[in-house]
Amino acid sequence: MRVAEVIVDVPTHDTDRPFDYLIPAELQEEIHIGSRVQVPFGHRKVIGYCIGFKTTSSSIRLKSIYDVMDLVPPLTPELVELGKVMADEYLCPTITALQSMVPAVFKGSYQKVIHPSSEMSENIFSLLNPAEQQLFKILAARGEYTWEEACKIPNMTRRLLRKLVAEKRIFVTERIEDRITKQKVTWVWGKDIHKLKAALSSLSARAIRQKEVLQYFIDHPDEIELPKLLARLQTTRSTVKKLVEQGWLYWEEREQYRDPYKNRQFEQTTPLPLTPEQQQALAGISKPIIEEKFHTILLHGVTGSGKTEVYLQTIEEVLRQGREAIVLVPEISLTPQMVQRFKGRFGERVAVLHSRLSNGERYDEWRKIRRGEVQVAIGARSAIFAPFQHIGLIIIDEEHETSYKQEENPKYHARDIALWRAQAHHATLVLGSATPAVESYYHARTGEYEWIQLKERVHGRPFPQVQVVDMREELRLGNRSMFSGALTGSLIECMKRGEQAVLFLNRRGFATFVMCRECGETITCPHCDISLTYHQTNQTVRCHYCGYAEGLPQICPHCQSKHIRHFGTGTQRVEAELKRQFPGIQVIRMDVDTTSRKGAHEKLLSQFREGKAQVLLGTQMIAKGLDFPKVTLVGVIAADTMLHLPDFRAAERTFQLLMQVGGRAGRHEQPGKVVIQTYSPEHYSIRLAASYQTETFYHQECLIRKRHSYPPFCRLFTILLSYPDRLGLMKYGQEIVQFIRNHAPTNCQLLGPVPPTIPRLKDRYRLQVLIKFQADPIVTARLKQTLHKLRNLFDDKELRISMSREMVDLISDRKVLMREQSEEIEILSKH
């Protein structure tokens, strides 16, 4: 007997275990580990994934698998294994973990229809009352009716089903249209050279663009896709349209397989010569690749030190070995230029996965990886699941980026997944950043990761000069505007020279903090060293970590000034202020409002590049990886907005942002300048960023994390509760904390319940509980067990419990666990 273990598509905790199914003879050859199958489940039919095989089963009544859905299993055995680990670590159903690894087209949907019974006799029909008979006749005539229609007449349907004259059939609808749809592309041609020449002379001298197009066809008589033609000649659709309308050219729409990059030409690029430093880095990364052993490297390189070129050449090494590479980049920097660089070097061997792809396009790219048609996958967070089978190298660029953490279940961090996969493949993991996460830096310093530094910029350009402006001083001098004298002056000079400026407004989340405009002190929690958050509803300030609260102070507790108020500025306000103070200035504003439309992001950036505005104003979305030759001034309007967020990573984020910003100015001929406006110029993250003292900052931050026990010196679990009414939620909050206190390991530290940054969302009140615990496998296991029980304990349907982990160690925790278990076995065997 051969039995398949199947994880079914029912994302709840009590169905989160393998169910056993018989494999019919005709499916024996088709089914593999990782296969997607259709199975009977209860009174339904559902999709599932086969995760293993057995020869016996403890279940008494086994059902058979209906069907294997794909010729090639969507998941590899390694990914199935990873799915189990993720479900365990992130406390999510296994099916949720597995589904997050494959393109959306595999999700499938269920369609239910009501159908006349296949076996039906006349005498049953006679049992129906007249109304039922009427409905049945309609059903018989139409053949079937849909579930949506059935829901409109639920009782009648139920009667038909009860009396066995009708039956329900469930179809699993594959999203076939996404998987095979072809794209429509316009092709253009004009093959008759004599005719084209005649056209050329008939056109008026002013029709330059049209003449260029005609000349192109005289030189290249082959047909060409319209987008390609437009790109090559730098012209627009309307020019070609005119020529078609006049009968000189022809075009038609044709269907072809999708390829999002088909219409672009990628100029072949060759490896650039490396600096000695880059060469050393390349050698350092290549060593473990050649040795084919698991190894993690932090590539700590200043902005402009040429990390990408090092990546490209290490990938070449991997390809020479016949292995594969995954490259993760933050979504925001997955720009056409970046893609261009990889496509240019590796051509057809690259698959690109980014969020702008349609479901179908994403599937196409994924399929190239699964079939082994490409060896390099570049993409955002989810590309970490690229179904390669011989991974030699995983690169995470800008590894400190927050976008590597998924906000929905499973709330994984791509860095954690990368570590696990690299180990499974004996591959090398490279974490690249100019401003690594404190955790990564710590691991590099303690020797867990190898630490390779790139300290020089490739073209030897100096770092821009940084000026920190004390906004308290500005206020004292009578300047109440949001631009300091220094920034105003620099901006005017920059305009005069015909250069460009970038202004940052780093506003994250919805948190507002209270600060004294006189002395720059913020109101902080006496227990936590974290800014208190202003709550407009009841005029209080609260700590989001421990729950401490007090009334909104009217005077500053430090200097007794009355100039105390809450902060939170928007880009629109800054733009208005800019236009008021600098009449005639052209500003491009980038924020959620102006970039929500598809393609708006790239459009605004290219407008700025072309010099259509003097100032680019935006939030952190413009801080990353952008390189504008004419930008010589970078201004940070208020460095504090991020610093005082109630987040233990606030200082780290501030430092990282300021360092990134520094890299934006003066990348080319003109020297750059950075002006940082702040109310806390003495804060270490601002001071050390301004003086480029990276080492000192990380050292300082590690000390603070250690003192207050935050990652990497502990592990963190966040529990978010939400409920429709406040009182009920508070009751549950208390009960849950009590439960965890009673059942969790004693050395866990509980903080909360406290309202999170957003205390109410979509008419639901929210509470947060934070658990700090030791990176010890026994403690972790106990805690996970406790939280699991917690799930089943509160059966109020309205109460939602969501859990996420701040730091997961999929490897070393397990290593220790395995070691301890084997020690236990040893001890046992001695007795």
Place this chain on the structure above:
DNA sequence: AGCACGCCGACT
């Protein structure tokens, strides 16, 4: 999660 079963009140 879905879906059936089963218990109970309202109605023909």
Place this chain on the structure above:
DNA sequence: GTCGGCGTGCTC
């Protein structure tokens, strides 16, 4: 009696 509302428990 029958219909339909809603709580309970199971799904290989």
